[in-house]
Structure formats: C-alpha cells, structure tokens
Amino acid sequence: MQKPKLVNLPKATRYQNAAIDYYMGLTDSVYLHYGYWESLPKKGEELTLTSLRVAQIAYAAKLLSFIPEGIKTVLDVGCGIGGNAAYLCDRGFIVEGLAPDAIQQEKFIKNTNGQVPFYLTRFEDFHTSNSYDLILFSESSQYIAAVDLAQGAARLLDNGGYLLLADMMRFSAEYREGIFSNCHVASELQGALEKAGFQLIKTEDISSHIAPTIDLCVDNFQTFGLTTGKYIADVLAIAVPPLYALLRWAFQRWLEKPIVEGLAARAIFDNHLCYSIQLWQLSKKV
Numbered sequence: 001m002q003k004p005k006l007v008n009l010p011k012a013t014r015y016q017n018a019a020i021d022y023y024m025g026l027t028d029s030v031y032l033h034y035g036y037w038e039s040l041p042k043k044g045e046e047l048t049l050t051s052l053r054v055a056q057i058a059y060a061a062k063l064l065s066f067i068p069e070g071i072k073t074v075l076d077v078g079c080g081i082g083g084n085a086a087y088l089c090d091r092g093f094i095v096e097g098l099a100p101d102a103i104q105q106e107k108f109i110k111n112t113n114g115q116v117p118f119y120l121t122r123f124e125d126f127h128t129s130n131s132y133d134l135i136l137f138s139e140s141s142q143y144i145a146a147v148d149l150a151q152g153a154a155r156l157l158d159n160g161g162y163l164l165l166a167d168m169m170r171f172s173a174e175y176r177e178g179i180f181s182n183c184h185v186a187s188e189l190q191g192a193l194e195k196a197g198f199q200l201i202k203t204e205d206i207s208s209h210i211a212p213t214i215d216l217c218v219d220n221f222q223t224f225g226l227t228t229g230k231y232i233a234d235v236l237a238i239a240v241p242p243l244y245a246l247l248r249w250a251f252q253r254w255l256e257k258p259i260v261e262g263l264a265a266r267a268i269f270d271n272h273l274c275y276s277i278q279l280w281q282l283s284k285k286v
Helices: 011-027 049-066 083-089 102-111 146-156 186-195 207-239 241-263 265-272
Strands: 073-077 094-099 118-120 132-138 157-170 198-205 273-282
Touching: 011 049, 049 083, 049 157, 049 207, 049 273, 073 083, 083 094, 083 102, 094 102, 102 118, 132 146, 146 157, 146 186, 146 198, 157 186, 186 198, 186 273, 207 241, 207 265, 207 273, 241 265, 265 273
Parallel strands: 073 094, 073 132, 094 118, 132 157
Antiparallel strands: 157 273, 198 273
16 A cells, blocks of 8 residues: 655545555554455454454565566565565565655665665656566555556566556446545556556456455544544533534534545445456567
8 A cells, every 4th residue: 555745646545645644553564555364354353453464474475476487676666665675575586666755765765674776756757777577566556547557667677577466446437536546447457558568467356355454444443543533522522612613513524524434445445446466468569
C-alpha cells in the first residue's frame, strides 16, 4: 500500500494515503502491503498484529515465488519503506527503489541499511540509462495511469524482461467513487499492457488471502479509534458544549460518510475488487 505525497491528488487517493498512515502506525512494520495469510483465519478467530506480521513476510515470499529464474536486477516502483526491497536484496537480487515520498525515502534508507539505491521521483518522470530484468509494482500500480505504467515499464526493460504486478483491481468501471476507486479496472490495465508488448505469463487471485488484513484494520479502528473518538466527544460535551456542537456539525458534514465507508471496506472489496498477482513478459519493443 505505497503512498506518494503529491499535490492535487484525487480524493480516492487521499483516502488511501490516510489509510496508509493509519496502517503504518498500527503495524509498526517495515512492510506497507496487506500481507498474505497462508492459513485463512477460522470463523470467530481473533485477528492479531502478530499474525499480520507473519502474513507480511509470507507476502514477500509469495512475490519471490513469481520471479523467474535468472533474474538479477529489480526496480521496485513505489517501494514504500523498504520491506520488499530488503527481502529481495537479502536473497541476492540487485534492487533499486523508486517513490516520490521524502518520508518514505528516509525510512527506506534505514530499513535497507543504505545498501539499496533510492530515487525520489514519480515513475512517470524517472529517466535512467539502466535497464532491468524485472520491474515490481507491489500495491503501487493504482497510483499510475495504465498507459504510463505499461509504456514506462516497456521502456525500462530489455526484450524478454518481466513486469511483476501485485495489487487490488476493480472488476469493472461501474465502481467509480469511494475508497478503492483509484484501483485500475483489470481489463483496462490488461489492454494497456498488451498494447505495450507484454504477454501475461502467470496470474493468481489472492483476494481471500489479503482480506483478513482489511478485517483486522476495520476491527482495530472500531475498537480503538471510534471508542477513543466517542470518549473525547463525551468529555467535550461536558466541558465545552459550544465546541462540541461545532465539531459534531463538522463531523456530520464532512467526516461521517468516509468513516462509514471505511467501516464497510470489506464489503466494498468483496463486491467490486479482487487482489491479483500477475507476471508479464515484454515480448517486443513498440
């Protein structure tokens, strides 16, 4: 779940970025992604942060399983705070990271012990004389237009190079507004990649294996976030009634709808999105 800090971002992207800040504070992890729950929780089983951290490591291993033999150089686009990059670097890959967020840059350098080059830039503005064996988009494709992603990846790969993409995708364009509406429509992204000369080699829908993280985040927000907010509101209502009235009006005017939508995140995901890992290969330059 990587977060660029850019001006004039769409509202859906800003909601996603707020969720990432919450997620970082909740997990205190070197990973920003949703994780991969290898053993799905049983009904009624408590979801814990310890289990999430295990799932995050499993996710990195899942990505690794998609990387073909012979790959040496990897460009991690939207690299977040360095979890995936460090994991791949430790396994012998030559990795470079790219993201437009200075705060992420600082954490990335720390989490990779300064061993992995970091480029503070948007993917669309990235220019280099290097080429790569594989380009990784782990929960970062949603921040880049499909055409820019496809053409940029084709430009940075040699013939036969690979694009590894792991992210939420929309089933159709009918879901246009809301917290996940910046995710690509799967068919539109596929069309852009095929037009740029990519061929789909392998794909896997892992929706059920990332969904517990959505449940965990919503549960924690309900248990701690809303409970704390209600307590503060109750204290304000007693101590400073005029301020309470003003804040209550502001909440109903601007905050209530996105909070209700956030609490419904699992249902929105199940009804409109999937989470897919896709390995594409560049068959020709166009």
